[in-house]
Amino acid sequence: MPSVTSTDGTSIAYELAGDGPVIVFVPGAFNDRRTCAPLAEALRDDYTVVSVDRRGRGGSTDAIAPADAGSYTVAHEIDDLDAVLAEVGPAAVFGFSSGANLALMAAAAGSAITRLVMYEAPFALGDPARAGRDGLVDRLAALVADGRAGDAVATMQTEGIGLPAEMVDGLRRSPLWAGLEAIAQTVVYDAVITRAPNVPTAAMASVAVPTLVLAGARTWPGLRDAARALPGVLADARYVELPGGEDHAFPVAATAEAVAEFLASQKPA
Incomplete structure (x- = not known):
């Protein structure tokens, strides 16, 4: 799997497939490159799709030691994305969940993002x-530094995401839990990205990159409400609501169609 080296020495792994204009996929909390893989697969016939493992996940490394997790800043992951964009060229970016927040922050910082899908x-x-x-x-940083990976994951799920405690208890007893503990340090990063007040800054609101905001009609109400409100905050954004999308999962076919239509509409005449 190809990789690039970020400013602090972190190796950022990614998968690349397809042919055509480039789309880079940035996943959210508890995700790796596999999260957006079905969408990338649906678009690869017409686009070059780049599925990224954010630092500390999948095939990527992390130069930040667990004891120093609290030193993380969003600039670390903007540098990571910039390293990928330097390799594949200016590109459209699809951000999922907190990965969408990160992508907007990167656009505000001047990353080579040509179009943005959130x-x-x-x-x-x-x-x-x-x-x-x-x-x-x-x-969260203290839990990670103390080696309490499971407690860090559970705390992020209940307090950061808002999952019911009984659901988290069930997950903790499931085979999935070991994989979540393995990336526990990254919950600190997503908590930083979504820390209070967790609204677009003036710099983010003024981003001139054409932006498509998506949500599923059957997702969690708070996520749908935020998506509906974003175009009223951002300089150049429009909202499309997709059918389905239960429990914060994107409907692959409908999402791929919306992304393709948006990118086609933004091509120069």
């Missing part, structure tokens, strides 16, 4: 519960 970015727009809990980042 799928259910968990901003606190119309839902104060998504504003981020005070002290969450510090508590």
